[in-house]
Amino acid sequence: MDIATPATTREDALARRYGGADAAPAAGPWNDTIALMLNHRSVRGYRPDALPEGTLETLLAAAQSAATSSNLQCWSVVAVRDPAKKAELARLAGNQKHIDQCPLFLVWLADPSRNARLADAANTTLAGLEFFESFLVSAIDAALAAQNAVLAAQSLGMGTVYIGALRNRPDEVAALLDLPPGCAAVFGLCVGYPAAGAEGEVKPRLPQPVVCHEERYDAANEPALRAEYDQRMAEFSKRNEMAQATWSERVIGRLGTMKALNGRDRLFGLLRQLGFPLK
Amino acid sequence: MDIATPATTREDALARRYGGADAAPAAGPWNDTIALMLNHRSVRGYRPDALPEGTLETLLAAAQSAATSSNLQCWSVVAVRDPAKKAELARLAGNQKHIDQCPLFLVWLADPSRNARLADAANTTLAGLEFFESFLVSAIDAALAAQNAVLAAQSLGMGTVYIGALRNRPDEVAALLDLPPGCAAVFGLCVGYPAAGAEGEVKPRLPQPVVCHEERYDAANEPALRAEYDQRMAEFSKRNEMAQATWSERVIGRLGTMKALNGRDRLFGLLRQLGFPLK
Numbered sequence: 001m002d003i004a005t006p007a008t009t010r011e012d013a014l015a016r017r018y019g020g021a022d023a024a025p026a027a028g029p030w031n032d033t034i035a036l037m038l039n040h041r042s043v044r045g046y047r048p049d050a051l052p053e054g055t056l057e058t059l060l061a062a063a064q065s066a067a068t069s070s071n072l073q074c075w076s077v078v079a080v081r082d083p084a085k086k087a088e089l090a091r092l093a094g095n096q097k098h099i100d101q102c103p104l105f106l107v108w109l110a111d112p113s114r115n116a117r118l119a120d121a122a123n124t125t126l127a128g129l130e131f132f133e134s135f136l137v138s139a140i141d142a143a144l145a146a147q148n149a150v151l152a153a154q155s156l157g158m159g160t161v162y163i164g165a166l167r168n169r170p171d172e173v174a175a176l177l178d179l180p181p182g183c184a185a186v187f188g189l190c191v192g193y194p195a196a197g198a199e200g201e202v203k204p205r206l207p208q209p210v211v212c213h214e215e216r217y218d219a220a221n222e223p224a225l226r227a228e229y230d231q232r233m234a235e236f237s238k239r240n241e242m243a244q245a246t247w248s249e250r251v252i253g254r255l256g257t258m259k260a261l262n263g264r265d266r267l268f269g270l271l272r273q274l275g276f277p278l279k
Numbered sequence: 280m281d282i283a284t285p286a287t288t289r290e291d292a293l294a295r296r297y298g299g300a301d302a303a304p305a306a307g308p309w310n311d312t313i314a315l316m317l318n319h320r321s322v323r324g325y326r327p328d329a330l331p332e333g334t335l336e337t338l339l340a341a342a343q344s345a346a347t348s349s350n351l352q353c354w355s356v357v358a359v360r361d362p363a364k365k366a367e368l369a370r371l372a373g374n375q376k377h378i379d380q381c382p383l384f385l386v387w388l389a390d391p392s393r394n395a396r397l398a399d400a401a402n403t404t405l406a407g408l409e410f411f412e413s414f415l416v417s418a419i420d421a422a423l424a425a426q427n428a429v430l431a432a433q434s435l436g437m438g439t440v441y442i443g444a445l446r447n448r449p450d451e452v453a454a455l456l457d458l459p460p461g462c463a464a465v466f467g468l469c470v471g472y473p474a475a476g477a478e479g480e481v482k483p484r485l486p487q488p489v490v491c492h493e494e495r496y497d498a499a500n501e502p503a504l505r506a507e508y509d510q511r512m513a514e515f516s517k518r519n520e521m522a523q524a525t526w527s528e529r530v531i532g533r534l535g536t537m538k539a540l541n542g543r544d545r546l547f548g549l550l551r552q553l554g555f556p557l558k
Contacts, residue, residue: 017344025340028333033312033434037341037427054307060491061304062316064484065296066426069443070533071526073485078492085494114489114501115534118527121502128534132547133446136418140465143422144441147345148316151430155312162423164348164416178495186419205343206352210393212339213357215364216457222393223400247350248397254349255394255407268411268558279547 019204043159045198110138163188181275298483322438324477389417442467460554
């Protein structure tokens with residue numbers, strides 16, 4: 001497996017995605033769209049080049065073409081290009097320089113507030129908006145939409161990276177972007193052309209039998225398969241000059257302490273302050 | 280616009296997606312992947328035909344290639360083919376016959392339980408799992424993964440429809456699929472070949488300026504644009520032999536009453552029972 005050049009066959013693409021041919025599933029149906037997905041890497045370094053005219057409109061049309069529960073369309077997006085605003089968002093997200101660098105930063109919003117305004121205009125109220133489900137369906141639909149935008153960007157030669165760290169300070173993000181009550185950022189997305197060397201090796205994922213269960217959930221083989229994946233991820237880390245650590249060690253580092261949460265322990269309370277009753 | 284045949288140009292695809300050329304944005308960058316996305320329709324009728332060997336593995340590889348926050352990979356999926364189990368899931372989802380019909384039904388799970396087991400095996404605990412963020416990032420990552428699977432299926436000539444109604448009875452779904460504590464279904468997905476006539480007209484979405492805000496949230500033009508969209512959706516409903524209703528009327532019907540929630544007002548409490556502290 002020569003990791004310096006793109007995958008040319010489905011077997012090679014699968015081997016890269018699972019960290020070795022021995023960990024990959026047997027190759028099934030295949031085409032260029034699927035090959036594009038398998039080749040996904042998050043990009044954390046961007047050239048300053050502007051995007052072609054109409055790029056935002058195309059990404060939005062792709063995003064809006066994703067399914068949305070009962071056609072409620074309860075998500076929105078703020079497109080940020082202003083350098084000062086991007087710098088402020090980069091700071092709120094823990095000083096992520098790629099937010100400064102990328103020519104287009106998209107802030108994806110769980111946004112049932114539009115449906116609330118629609119009801120106001122019809123002199124009624126929506127009983128459903130009080131409930132946790134209202135926030136959840138908005139966040140899920142925002143994610144479905146964003147993933148279409150991600151693939152559309154990748155198909156156009158652009159790179160992206162999701163910025164979950166906007167959930168560290170959702171109140172400050174809402175104030176910066178003038179969000180109305182009942183509307184909150186669920187994640188950001190950098191969009192731009194990857195800087196030289198910014199597209200690294202495809203990151204291996206857990207073996208399929210760990211993630212996919214047939215007919216019923218069954219984790220009996222999980223410990224052995226996790227141990228194999230831990231070893232593969234330690235090798236990936238070593239190859240990529242990251243601190244050599246297993247996957248298990250990285251998960252524990254990310255979730256093990258309050259400090260590592262970077263304030264996200266406050267998220268539930270802050271969403272309530274932002275107008276989601278979350279009953 | 281002849282709605283009986285597929286779109287052949289980007290202008291036509293955009294006009295269909297927005298319910299008319301006058302509502303569509305100016306055409307930007309374009310390719311076959313983006314055209315595939317624009318042509319998406321939810322499919323609620325399936326042929327009984329089995330899927331080609333390796334289809335599940337390909338859909339999973341596509342799903343696992345989506346980004347996942349800090350590589351935590353806290354989602355799982357249960358692949359259901361057993362007719363009796365599909366029938367039971369169809370019943371739990373309010374008697375949706377397409378769940379019975381489709382040869383493959385995927386239940387997408389918010390699943391931080393795997394990370395909890397990993398910590399157990401290392402004789403530690405994960406402080407982060409107590410918090411609402413843990414459920415939310417799991418649900419978002421499940422959605423990103425599922426959307427890749429949806430597009431992969433569509434690229435292979437298959438149809439899909441998301442089943443949010445699994446959130447009506449998450450406790451019964453968990454019992455049926457033997458889910459461990461800290462793991463819950465966030466939605467289902469039917470996969471199969473569309474029955475004749477089951478792929479309808481592309482459903483028009485809100486105009487882009489309603490959904491996308493530049494630099495800051497601004498709903499000043501929303502009422503006028505919503506009124507235009509209401510009219511377009513009333514025409515869509517009439518063309519498709521649905522009760523002629525505006526979008527606003529449909530949203531109010533879907534969210535206006537407790538009855539229309541189909542039990543989802545209980546979701547927050549049930550998720551707590553299923554092992555998500557949601558602090």
